[in-house]
Amino acid sequence: MFKRVTMTLVLLASIGLTISPVSAAVDWNLDMLGFSSNSQFFVLAESVVEDGSGIPRAKIIIADVATNHCVQGGCLESRGSDNGGDTEQDALQKIYQQTWPLRQKLGLTPPQTGYLANGPFFGEDDNTAHYSYNDRKIYVTLLQKTVPGEDDFHQKAAVQITINTSNETSHHVEKVLDSLNNYRENAQKYQLGRIYVSPDRKSVAILVHVFYRGFEGYDIRTIVQTVQLF
Numbered sequence: 144m145f146k147r148v149t150m151t152l153v154l155l156a157s158i159g160l161t162i163s164p165v166s167a168a169v170d171w172n173l174d175m176l177g178f179s180s181n182s183q184f185f186v187l188a189e190s191v192v193e194d195g196s197g198i199p200r201a202k203i204i205i206a207d208v209a210t211n212h213c214v215q216g217g218c219l220e221s222r223g224s225d226n227g228g229d230t231e232q233d234a235l236q237k238i239y240q241q242t243w244p245l246r247q248k249l250g251l252t253p254p255q256t257g258y259l260a261n262g263p264f265f266g267e268d269d270n271t272a273h274y275s276y277n278d279r280k281i282y283v284t285l286l287q288k289t290v291p292g293e294d295d296f297h298q299k300a301a302v303q304i305t306i307n308t309s310n311e312t313s314h315h316v317e318k319v320l321d322s323l324n325n326y327r328e329n330a331q332k333y334q335l336g337r338i339y340v341s342p343d344r345k346s347v348a349i350l351v352h353v354f355y356r357g358f359e360g361y362d363i364r365t366i367v368q369t370v371q372l373f
Contacts, residue, residue, distance in 0.1 A: 173365065174235055175203075177254030178348070182341035183208055184249045185348045187367050188238065190231040195358030199223040201234035203242055205249065208346045208369040211320060216245055258340040260347070265335075274338045281308045281372070283349065287333050288323045295356040300330035304349060304368050320349070320368040329355050336365065346371045 175188035185208055190201040205217030221237040223229030246252045260281060262274035274281040289300040301324060307317035336350030349368045354361045 172231065174201075175254065176339070177251075177256045178208070178339070178341045179250035180255055180342065181250060182257075182343040182346060184214065184251060185339075185341075185367060185369050186246065186251045186254050187348075187350075187365060188235060189365050190235050191362065191364070192231060193357070194360065194362060196225075197227075198225065199229055199231040199234045201231065201238055202364075203238045204367055205242065205245065205251065206348075206367055206369050208341065208348070209371060211369045214245070214249070217242065255342050256339065257342050257348075258344070260338040260340055262338065263335045269334055272335050276338070276340055277344075279308060279373075281306065281338060281347070283335060283338075285333060285335055285351070286323060289330075289332070290326065295331065296329055298331060298356070299326040299328050300332060301326045302333040302351060302353075304351065306347070306349065306370065306372065308372055316372055318370045318372065320370060327353060331356055331361065340373075345373050 172190050173187065174190055175186055178185050185206045186203065188201065188203045190199060192199050200220065200222050202220040203218065205214050206212065207214050219238050219241055221234045223234055243252070258276060260274040260276035263272035263283070264274070265272045270285045270287070272283050274283065284305045286303045286305070287300055289298055292298045302321050303323045304320040305317065306320065307315065309315050331354045334352045334354070336352050339348045341347065347370060351366050351368060353364045353366055355364060356362070
């Protein structure tokens with residue numbers, strides 16, 4: 144069993160710079176996170192209790208780091224009963240049971256955290272940030288596009304991430320992740336989260352927080368973008 148981490152968002156301001164290992168006014172939990180021992184796969188599991196309905200939900204993302212896509216059968220969601228009685232842990236256990244054979248096969252039982260980069264250190268806005276890891280800077284730009292609907296619950300938004308760094312020989316590496324044509328229904332906006340470096344120190348997983356419209360404010364979910372960078 145994995146220890147659940149309750150992540151409360153905190154914003155710290157300094158002169159001309161903001162550091163934000165992210166936040167929200169709702170209960171928001173990452174229950175499992177990390178790479179396989181061979182650095183080829185990344186897993187993230189998340190749970191939340193919906194505002195308004197009080198129904199627990201959980202999801203798991205098992206991504207192929209090289210392709211930045213879900214492995215077959217690796218991205219699932221579960222939802223508690225409308226009649227009540229289910230907990231977040233119940234919702235998580237359901238997706239854990241369903242993905243246990245796959246996680247065993249991919250070396251994710253348990254996953255390895257890898258290395259947490261420092262940051263994000265935001266510039267003039269929340270869409271550009273840099274991170275630091277092992278005396279190396281990682282620069283990330285987030286572009287987002289929204290399409291209004293008849294109300295906030297019918298709005299949709301897309302995100303595109305550009306990440307770049309330089310390696311030991313000063314060779315510049317730049318990658319573009321996701322697409323401004325990939326809309327997520329009911330998404331209101333996106334925000335950069337933490338970056339994790341793989342155990343072999345060649346790839347990264349970027350957490351991106353998606354703000355959805357809830358009945359009592361924002362509901363925050365997490366997506367992950369993976370790429371070989373070093």
